[in-house]
Amino acid sequence: MVDTAPTRNGCYHVNRKLLPIKAFYFFFLAAVGSLLPFIAIYMKSLGLTSSEAGILYGVMPFLGFFIRPIIGAVSDRWHKHKLALILFSVLTGVFYLLILAIPARVYPRLVVHSQLDCNVHDSYFQDCVSLSDKSVDPSTCDIGLSEFADHFSNSSSDFNCSVRCTEREDSVGDEVGACFTDSTEPFRKHCNGSSVANKPIEFELLNISHVLNNEVMSSRITMGTLHCRDYDLKSLRFDSKQYWQLLCDTAGFFKCEIKCETPPKQLCQSHTHEFDATFFWLFLVYLIANLVFSPVFSLADAANFDTLGKKHHKFGEQRLWGTVGFALLAIASTFTMYMMTNRGSSVDYTVPFYIFTVLCCLAGGSAYFMDLSSNVKCGSFFQNFLTLVCIPKVAVFLMVVTYFGMATGAIEGFLFWFLLDLGATTPVFGLSLVINCLFEVPMLYISGKIIKRTGPVPCLYLALLAVAVRFLGYSFLHDPWLVLLIEPLHGVTFGVMWAAASTTAAILAPPGMSATMQGLVGGLHFGIGKGAGSLLTGFLFDRVGERVTFQIYAIVSVCLLVLYFVLNHFVFKSHLTPQSSPDTDGKSDQSQENVPNDRPLLASSHAIPDKMCDGHPLPEMNHA
Known part of the structure; x- marks a missing residue:
């Protein structure tokens, strides 16, 4: 048994029981940062069209939406959470590495x-x-x-x-x-x-x-x-x-x-080349890779909450190490590709795949040292689903969350694709990821104070406006380096948005359904919304062009902002005030919950939400 008592070395306070959790988040999210932001442009290098990339990049979040709770339920039934976490972490690295074996589509020289x-x-x-x-x-x-x-x-x-x-x-x-x-x-x-x-x-x-x-x-x-x-x-x-x-x-x-x-x-390229052997082999391998990848975060979160016990407020302190790993490896991977490109005529994407596999294996090794109880649970994602979506105010809120997910899918899947067409080099990609992190983390920390002062719904209005400005800015880009002036908006379009959305979900959730509501918000944003956004964006890129696609997103964002404002003020006629949001010290109103500690800590200026700048969710907050 690992010693759970903190030890003191000099002026540093180390809890040995939490070290494997921190190490897992660091290694696994470092793996994510080293490769996944570049998957769409790797598909482009294989000769796939934007429509094909949209299908590949968009279908997988849908599958994760359904696979994650199934794997969690199986792990709950057999009490094999550690084994599942190790197995799926290692298999993720192995199957992503197999993507390298798929040959690129060959086109005749122009x-x-x-x-x-x-x-x-x-x-x-x-x-x-x-x-x-x-x-x-x-x-x-x-x-x-x-x-x-x-x-x-x-x-x-x-x-x-x-x-x-x-x-x-x-x-x-x-x-x-x-x-x-x-x-x-x-x-x-x-x-x-x-x-x-x-x-x-x-x-x-x-x-x-x-x-x-x-x-x-x-x-x-x-x-x-x-x-x-x-x-x-x-x-x-x-x-x-x-x-x-x-x-x-x-x-x-x-x-x-x-x-x-x-x-x-x-x-x-000709449409006669679409959906050939290259596409179908990539679809098969990428499908399996994402199936084994999808439950990793839910299993890790369950292990994290189980290890923390009653100290759920320290969740962000463990999860923050994942952000550090993501940022460091995103930079390292980007400049490794850049240095190797100087020796050749095209970008070499093979090194990030090998780095990804090694880091996934190290994450699996870290999970081996986790000390989990037999009571760890992954939660029920679909519990009371119909009850929630039949409430008009909740249904409209979930529609807004889904749209934010669509915007995320469009940006994560096709922004680098667009920048590559503008002649961007790999440093542009790396620096844009760094700027995302640099502006997201501070906004997450101050989001609690903003929500307490204005209320969560006005923050969602602000996020919709920022999404519109962000897409409109993309549509007028000609110099890819200028994207670095737009990316600070990510602090609002995700940092403030996710904290406000999680707080709104906690307030709107009926008694006893807060965990289900949080899981539904995460699933719709990172599953249904992100998948739909990737599919739609790939189709629009191919049919109407990249700039027009971004302008369409900007227009839709403004229209949704107006619609959401009108519905909240003239139809529902009730507002989520700052006083009705969770307390900024992370405590919750237990009078509306049947399960203790079920409120999220996302409105707190001292807590980190489920998703950091790595782009992946931790969909359920009530695991223990």
Whole structure:
């Protein structure tokens, strides 16, 4: 038996019985921080579309909503909570590691066709297409420069392209002499740079946007079904040297192939590739990984409350170590990927998977040293479910909580996807996670004072407004680094929101149903809401675009804010006042509860709520 008495080493007070709990939260949430924020963009690197990623990322929270209470009930029945916690922690690491065995979807390399017109004054690509022509076979991924430019206009990322031009067969006259030069004067008798003659002209475009953003609009013409566009040619590299432009000693006309190494993948994607072997294998492995992952937090919380005994108010002190682990490994994992990317052309995601597996095993090892009683319980998630949702005020509140979950699913699943399309590098991802934590934790600590002064429902109004501003800000981003100015709002959209939602749930819960209410709030937010948000966002990204999707969320947030305000003030005609919220010292009104200590501690400025900046819930508060 582990000594439960605190020991004193110098000025530090250590409770040895609680060390395994702290270690478990640290290691497991460190694992979460090292990998899970990047799962959506890893799916993107495998070649999945946003719709497919939305399905994969969205279905899993639904399953967790139902699997978690089933596993908890089985553990309660056989009193094997420690064994279940160890087993599911280790299996989580193993099955996530198996995702690496799934091969990426292979798309053909993009080849862009155009015509190069070159003379003594300048050179430019001229792209003429017949509007009646059908698209080229998508399996070849051969497109015209105009089509490429239209796709590229939706992305601010940039990349190099190689160009190979041969003189057109219908060209007449003498051979054309080409000159790569930095001179801005017309071509003279001698080339002031590097000359090319009697062979195909091959060079690199250092910055494709230099071409696409310098379309000569005055030269755009449409004659019948023929549509022509000209693009000024600048910023070239020939024979390992950089030049400003290409000139020719006489008028020349060339047909060119432009091959780009890392173009936007959607250009080479076709819906005929969706839901192939890559998708279904990933769905299967990811499904199993999430099934074993889903009950871990409920089991850990049950063990935590059992170990604490009557000192439930110290729950946050143990859970805080998980936040520390999450933040540290999110930073470490991000910059590990960044350093490895400098040695290659693409981000290497393999290291976070290995780190995740090792940390999950260490978490399982920590669980082995937990000293649990035979009375530990995981609670009943679906108890009195229908009774609660049939109360109008409760039903509307749960609808609002579910929407907050949808917003969480949209941000966690697709914000990094969007930033990657803007050309973001891995430090942007890591710093955004750090800012989330830095602003969330202080807001959680002061949320109790805010709720006591204003009441919990006004805090939900504020959170809805902050969600609207946050999504609207995303929709206008062009520089991915500017997202760091928006992410502090996470302190309000989750920190204040979750404390207010948990407090509101405690106040609205009928006598004896506080634990069920808290479990329902957590399940709807992190299960149904998060899953629905991921599915919907993936679909909208694919159909209406990323910016419009974020604007839709902003509009819906404002509409829900107005609706919730009107219902509370003119229909229900009763308010949750600051005086009716739980006391800020974490004590509860026992007159309305049949189970002691059933009120949440979330309104307290000294307590940490069920979910920290790692993005995962602790859905039931009454485990003991």
